[in-house]
Amino acid sequence: MDVFEALADPVRRDLLERLATAPARVVDLAAEYPISRPAISKHLRLLTEAGLVTAEPHGRERHYRLASAGLEPLRRYLERLRPTGPPIPEHALDGLELEVRRTTRERRSTGTHPDKEQTA
Secondary structure, eight states, X not given: XXXXXXXXXXXXXXXXXXXHHOOEEHHHHHHHSSSOHHHHHHHHHHXXXXXXXXXXXXXXXXXXXXXXXXXXXXXXXXXXXXXXXXXXXXXXXXXXXXXXXXXXXHHHHHTOOTTSOOOO
16 A cells, blocks of 8 residues: 555544644543544554554564654655745846845935825
8 A cells, every 4th residue: 555545544644633742552542533443453554554653562562653754655746746936037026126236325325215295
């Protein structure tokens, strides 16, 4: 199962959010959800297959934790969707900056200020 299939299920997305806060055992996770322990185990197995979760044995129990490296395909996908560069090309702003500096210089040399009313 790939990352996108694993994240398609709302229970698995919620489990990932939960595991992002701290590792947990199946029994602890099952107590937090209105579904059976075997169903939680199945979701965790699918998340593990997708590389989103790891299981560490502690005696007879397994502690599940988020495997943030497994989110890399999702990060790459979202990065491709992000627009590149500003909405206005940077070179288009160069002329504006030049005009602002020129106007500021002129106002300083003539003693005018935009906040003060000019009387005729």
